[in-house]
Every structure is written in structure tokens, then in C-alpha cells.
Amino acid sequence: MKEITGDFASDRVLGSSVFGTVYKGVLPEGGVIAVKRLAENAPVAPGKTFDTEVTNLMALVHENIVELVGFCHESQKKVVQHNGRYVIVDVIESCLCYKYLPNGSLDKHIYADTGVLTNWDTRFKIIKGICQGLHFLHKELDGPLIHMNLVPNSIWLDDNWVPKIADFGLSRLFGQEQTRMYTVNVKGHNGYIAPEYLYRGEISTMSDIYSLGMIIIEITTGEKNRCVSEDRSSRKFVDNVHQHWNTDEQIIQKYPSLGPNGLQQVKACLVIGLKCVEADRNKRPSIADIVDKLNGKRVPIFDQAPSQHA
The missing domain is CATH 1.10.510.10 (Transferase(Phosphotransferase) domain 1)
Structure with missing residues (x-):
């Protein structure tokens, strides 16, 4: 996701919502998708798993809803400052990939x-x-x-x-x-x-x-x-x-x-x-x-x- 969005570059931003920022993602073969990077550690509802819920959403198809075509959900180590010291924490990064729509929002x-x-x-x-x-x-x-x-x-x-x-x-x-x-x-x-x-x-x-x-x-x-x-x-x-x-x-x-x-x-x-x-x-x-x-x-x-x- 970082690679196709130029490391989530500001000049790739297509828009944003309360849930995160949408970036233009250019695929290696030349296609384009929209990548929504969700807020760090965005909580998933109790009793649900991100993978299962997003897979269910990918099954929804209608002419007037955006097509969800892929996702990424993984934990990464990150160094942050806490009480004057640097500590390593686990951060959940989540992205949703949508079909790119050229006229924007x-x-x-x-x-x-x-x-x-x-x-x-x-x-x-x-x-x-x-x-x-x-x-x-x-x-x-x-x-x-x-x-x-x-x-x-x-x-x-x-x-x-x-x-x-x-x-x-x-x-x-x-x-x-x-x-x-x-x-x-x-x-x-x-x-x-x-x-x-x-x-x-x-x-x-x-x-x-x-x-x-x-x-x-x-x-x-x-x-x-x-x-x-x-x-x-x-x-x-x-x-x-x-x-x-x-x-x-x-x-x-x-x-x-x-x-x-x-x-x-x-x-x-x-x-x-x-x-x-x-x-x-x-x-x-x-x-x-x-x-x-x-x-x-x-x-x-x-x-x-x-x-x-x-």
C-alpha cells in the first residue's frame, strides 16, 4: 500500500472522511485504485474480526455503491515517545482498497x-x-x-x-x-x-x-x-x-x-x-x-x- 501510494504522499490525497484519508494508488501494471488509510488502531467492534467483516463487505455489489476490491490489516512496530522515553509499540495499520472513480466526491x-x-x-x-x-x-x-x-x-x-x-x-x-x-x-x-x-x-x-x-x-x-x-x-x-x-x-x-x-x-x-x-x-x-x-x-x-x- 505504501509503495503504490508513494508512501501515502500528500499529492496523492483524493479526499478524506471521519474514518481516514483516501489516496490515489497506482498499480505496477498501470491500473489505479483508491486506497483509504484508516486511523491508526481503528477499533473493530467486539466479537468481530477485520478480515471477516471486510470480506463480507467485498461481497456487496450494486451500481450505486463503491466497489471494495481489497484490504490490508497488519500490526507494525513503531517507536513513540512516552513519559520522556522512547518505547516500541504495536500499531495496527488498516487500508481499504476501492475501485477508483475519476470524478471524485x-x-x-x-x-x-x-x-x-x-x-x-x-x-x-x-x-x-x-x-x-x-x-x-x-x-x-x-x-x-x-x-x-x-x-x-x-x-x-x-x-x-x-x-x-x-x-x-x-x-x-x-x-x-x-x-x-x-x-x-x-x-x-x-x-x-x-x-x-x-x-x-x-x-x-x-x-x-x-x-x-x-x-x-x-x-x-x-x-x-x-x-x-x-x-x-x-x-x-x-x-x-x-x-x-x-x-x-x-x-x-x-x-x-x-x-x-x-x-x-x-x-x-x-x-x-x-x-x-x-x-x-x-x-x-x-x-x-x-x-x-x-x-x-x-x-x-x-x-x-x-x-x-x-
């Missing part, structure tokens, strides 16, 4: 100040793909796999702008409580965390739905969810969307070339996003409801107006 493309995605059709395709990937994780496995850190930089894009969810399964690998410690304490990720998860530690598929809603709103509006410490679930951002995106005229001002079908898609995505970020998790839709709505089906939960205030 979602956060590099969707915002108005940096975004290259001016085409609504591409944005809508990305929203649908993310939802299909989350449907796979929540509904198509033996039991729901809760992501717990669904944010724009944990979604990667291939060369055709097909979105792929990354970092899935790490909550299963590290354990939910350890994952919660990672995510809640990292600046920049709080704006996507459901209130019941952030403040009470309640973990369910509905906490992923809240994160999904924030991402859908950001992709639809092109506006960045700028979380501040006194508003860690970004309720002000949600209120702002209620005010500035609630008429056809406001939407067309943002997307002047929209046809009638595109206008309906934007309105559907706003309704979905705002329902997903309801402060009361019982008012949020399931991922199955969301996929149905995106496919043009009538879903009763979306006929109820979303609450404007938490």
Missing part, C-alpha cells in the same frame, strides 16, 4: 461556487442513484445496513456521473457507538446528522434518511449546508429553503431552461428533501417511499406538508 461538484453540474438532468440522475444505493443498503440485504455518515464526501462519482456510496459498512466494522463518536465529533459533518442521533444517540435507518434529505436539498438547490455550532442539525438552512424555493417562479429563476417535466422533478426533489429532514423521525419517509416518488408514483406521505420549524 460529490462535494467537489454540486455547489454554485464550484459546481460544474449546471445540467438539471445530471443532478436528477445523481439524486436517483444515491437513493437506489441507499435502498440497497436498507432494504436488499439480510438486515438494514445503516450508513451513519452519509455526507457529500462519502459519495463518489464515476466518469459518467453515476453516484456511488462509499464508507458503507464501516459502522458495522467499528461498531455503532464508536462510529457515532467519530461522526458527532467531527466538524463539518454535523449539518447532516439527525437530531435524535446527534443529541440522544438514537440510531436507525431514519438517521440516514435525514442525511439523505440534506444531500438531496443541496444537489437540488446548489446551496451549501453551512452548519454552525449552535445549529448542528442545520435547521436554519432548512428554513431558508422553505422560504426561497417554494414557488415555480423561484425554481425557474434558478433553472431558466427547465421544461415542465424538469420543473416537476425539481419540485418532487424539494418535497422529498424537506420531508426527509423533519425533526420528528416518525414523519420521515422510508427509502422505498422515496424511490417510488422519484419514479413518479403517488406516495401519501408526501401529500402532507413538511413542518417548517423544528
Whole structure:
């Protein structure tokens, strides 16, 4: 892993998340992979082994999740300073290898100040793909796999702008409580965390739905969810969307070339996003409801107006 990443060189960094840093790895035969170097001594949940859990994750295949193609997990001796003396300790180094995706993470493309995605059709395709990937994780496995850190930089894009969810399964690998410690304490990720998860530690598929809603709103509006410490679930951002995106005229001002079908898609995505970020998790839709709505089906939960205030 050190060899193919140039000893984890800073100019090979593709991105980072709460779980570690992603590097571009160039294989001897010329291929490219993405190597996520996890934090040193990243704990594995009790009763689980790293090798077994990662092998299980490698078996998961879906168009909208990142393909996990290999891993490394080994103990190394390291000299560290302790109480004024140098001592040798065992350090666990872990890496996950993913299929390389040339367009990088979602956060590099969707915002108005940096975004290259001016085409609504591409944005809508990305929203649908993310939802299909989350449907796979929540509904198509033996039991729901809760992501717990669904944010724009944990979604990667291939060369055709097909979105792929990354970092899935790490909550299963590290354990939910350890994952919660990672995510809640990292600046920049709080704006996507459901209130019941952030403040009470309640973990369910509905906490992923809240994160999904924030991402859908950001992709639809092109506006960045700028979380501040006194508003860690970004309720002000949600209120702002209620005010500035609630008429056809406001939407067309943002997307002047929209046809009638595109206008309906934007309105559907706003309704979905705002329902997903309801402060009361019982008012949020399931991922199955969301996929149905995106496919043009009538879903009763979306006929109820979303609450404007938490």
C-alpha cells in the first residue's frame, strides 16, 4: 500500500472522511485504485474480526455503491515517545482498497461556487442513484445496513456521473457507538446528522434518511449546508429553503431552461428533501417511499406538508 501510494504522499490525497484519508494508488501494471488509510488502531467492534467483516463487505455489489476490491490489516512496530522515553509499540495499520472513480466526491461538484453540474438532468440522475444505493443498503440485504455518515464526501462519482456510496459498512466494522463518536465529533459533518442521533444517540435507518434529505436539498438547490455550532442539525438552512424555493417562479429563476417535466422533478426533489429532514423521525419517509416518488408514483406521505420549524 505504501509503495503504490508513494508512501501515502500528500499529492496523492483524493479526499478524506471521519474514518481516514483516501489516496490515489497506482498499480505496477498501470491500473489505479483508491486506497483509504484508516486511523491508526481503528477499533473493530467486539466479537468481530477485520478480515471477516471486510470480506463480507467485498461481497456487496450494486451500481450505486463503491466497489471494495481489497484490504490490508497488519500490526507494525513503531517507536513513540512516552513519559520522556522512547518505547516500541504495536500499531495496527488498516487500508481499504476501492475501485477508483475519476470524478471524485460529490462535494467537489454540486455547489454554485464550484459546481460544474449546471445540467438539471445530471443532478436528477445523481439524486436517483444515491437513493437506489441507499435502498440497497436498507432494504436488499439480510438486515438494514445503516450508513451513519452519509455526507457529500462519502459519495463518489464515476466518469459518467453515476453516484456511488462509499464508507458503507464501516459502522458495522467499528461498531455503532464508536462510529457515532467519530461522526458527532467531527466538524463539518454535523449539518447532516439527525437530531435524535446527534443529541440522544438514537440510531436507525431514519438517521440516514435525514442525511439523505440534506444531500438531496443541496444537489437540488446548489446551496451549501453551512452548519454552525449552535445549529448542528442545520435547521436554519432548512428554513431558508422553505422560504426561497417554494414557488415555480423561484425554481425557474434558478433553472431558466427547465421544461415542465424538469420543473416537476425539481419540485418532487424539494418535497422529498424537506420531508426527509423533519425533526420528528416518525414523519420521515422510508427509502422505498422515496424511490417510488422519484419514479413518479403517488406516495401519501408526501401529500402532507413538511413542518417548517423544528
